[in-house]
Amino acid sequence: MALCEHFLDPGACADCRPRRSAPPPEYGPWFEASYTGVCSGCDHMIRPGDQARHDGYDGYLCAACGDTGPGLTTVTVAGGLL
Numbered sequence: 001m002a003l004c005e006h007f008l009d010p011g012a013c014a015d016c017r018p019r020r021s022a023p024p025p026e027y028g029p030w031f032e033a034s035y036t037g038v039c040s041g042c043d044h045m046i047r048p049g050d051q052a053r054h055d056g057y058d059g060y061l062c063a064a065c066g067d068t069g070p071g072l073t074t075v076t077v078a079g080g081l082l
């Protein structure tokens with residue numbers, strides 16, 4: 001078996017293992033929700049008048065989740081779907 005440049009199994013080497021995770025999503029700009037939706041980060045309801053932003057995939061984040069920066073939660077969910 002070929003070893004990586006670190007003399008490890010390439011599949012086990014943290015440096016050489018292919019990185020499957022996509023780059024962090026780009027969150028959209030904040031906007032005021034004009035309809036009811038569900039936050040893709042915490043499953044809380046987003047109500048008209050709440051601050052929300054696009055999560056970079058196909059959902060929206062509530063004020064609390066959108067504030068945390070590109071979230072591990074959404075990345076994990078996306079990875080699970082791949």
Ligand SMILES: [Zn+2]
Pocket residue numbers: 004005006007008010013014015016017
């Ligand atoms: Zn390596």
Ligand SMILES: [Zn+2]
Pocket residue numbers: 039040041042043044061062063064065066
């Ligand atoms: Zn949320």
